[in-house]
Amino acid sequence: MSNKSTKELDLVTVNELFKNRQKAVPNVKSFASGDSHGPAKTIAVVNQKGGVGKTTTTISLGASLAEMGRRVLLVDFDPQGSLSIGLGVITDELESSIYNLLMDRNASVDEVLLKTTVPGMDLIPSDIMLSGAEIGLVNEVAREQSLKRILAPLALEYDVILIDCQPSLGLLTVNALTAADLILVPLQCEYFALRGFKLLKEITSKIQERLNPDLAIIGIVATMFEKTAHSKEVLARIYEAFPSLLFDTVISKTVRFNETTAAGEPITSYASSSPGATAYRRLAREVIARGGSR
Numbered sequence: 277m278s279n280k281s282t283k284e285l286d287l288v289t290v291n292e293l294f295k296n297r298q299k300a301v302p303n304v305k306s307f308a309s310g311d312s313h314g315p316a317k318t319i320a321v322v323n324q325k326g327g328v329g330k331t332t333t334t335i336s337l338g339a340s341l342a343e344m345g346r347r348v349l350l351v352d353f354d355p356q357g358s359l360s361i362g363l364g365v366i367t368d369e370l371e372s373s374i375y376n377l378l379m380d381r382n383a384s385v386d387e388v389l390l391k392t393t394v395p396g397m398d399l400i401p402s403d404i405m406l407s408g409a410e411i412g413l414v415n416e417v418a419r420e421q422s423l424k425r426i427l428a429p430l431a432l433e434y435d436v437i438l439i440d441c442q443p444s445l446g447l448l449t450v451n452a453l454t455a456a457d458l459i460l461v462p463l464q465c466e467y468f469a470l471r472g473f474k475l476l477k478e479i480t481s482k483i484q485e486r487l488n489p490d491l492a493i494i495g496i497v498a499t500m501f502e503k504t505a506h507s508k509e510v511l512a513r514i515y516e517a518f519p520s521l522l523f524d525t526v527i528s529k530t531v532r533f534n535e536t537t538a539a540g541e542p543i544t545s546y547a548s549s550s551p552g553a554t555a556y557r558r559l560a561r562e563v564i565a566r567g568g569s570r
């Protein structure tokens with residue numbers, strides 16, 4: 277484990293920062309081994325901006341939910357494959373990925389699905405091939421519904437499916453938003469975050485009208501928070517604009533997350549008692565309480 281050269285922030289919450297609402301994380305039940313599973317809620321982790329913590333949130337939230345006995349499926353839906361790499365998969369060596377499932381209706385999920393180091397958490401990996409899917413899908417019938425078709429039968433076996441989206445609002449992300457019940461939006465605590473979120477909300481409304489009327493936003497999670505006036509001001513603005521959407525748990529900035537990528541495992545196992553792991557476990561409880569997982 278690394279030395280503690282950089283001082284880490286303790287757990288930060290919206291409630292504590294602004295001291296104006298109830299501390300709001302109810303206790304939620306962990307599942308025991310005999311409990312039944314499914315049907316899953318499907319959550320797209322989405323923000324058209326890169327580097328805001330989508331992939332980190334997908335891995336860490338997924339691992340936290342799995343710790344609570346949930347059966348979790350992670351779907352890497354970014355051709356960069358960061359989610360797969362972050363879980364220790366060597367993407368160059370993959371024989372098949374989500375791309376094959378998208379392009380070939382006869383491809384079998386069993387051949388693509390991988391177990392992760394986290395008990396109860398599986399992964400459908402992606403690799404650079406997926407970047408060809410936007411073009412490959414153009415002539416498909418119901419091209420926006422391809423991912424939905426793949427995930428529908430899987431929902432019965434899991435309690436939650438998390439889709440890690442690429443940083444764009446192109447056809448792949450439209451597929452994710454069509455397959456999802458819920459959207460979870462990581463917002464980095466920096467100046468243009470809110471503007472980006474408003475655009476994402478517009479797109480969401482269009483998807484609701486045309487493709488997925490039941491789609492809802494489960495919440496915004498503030499990421500990479502620093503104890504600076506700027507970070508705090510941005511967070512205050514997000515809270516002002518969307519008080520009920522903003523999760524109480526705030527994810528602070530810490531180098532620990534970079535280390536986990538290199539280690540190929542989630543923060544919950546790599547640095548189990550770190551503030552980052554604690555924060556994502558708390559977020560997981562909020563997600564369950566908001567109906568994001570069984």
Ligand SMILES: Nc1ncnc2c1ncn2[C@@H]1O[C@H](COP(=O)(O)OP(=O)(O)O)[C@@H](O)[C@H]1O
Binds near residue numbers: 328529
């Ligand atoms: N809370 C955090 N504090 C510090 N670094 C973080 C945090 N969350 C993510 N990172 C790092 O920032 C980079 C971008 O995060 P990532 O989750 O890959 O974003 P995205 O998927 O939105 O592009 C990665 O190197 C990741 O390790």
Ligand SMILES: [Mg+2]
Binds near residue numbers: 327354358441
């Ligand atoms: Mg990513």
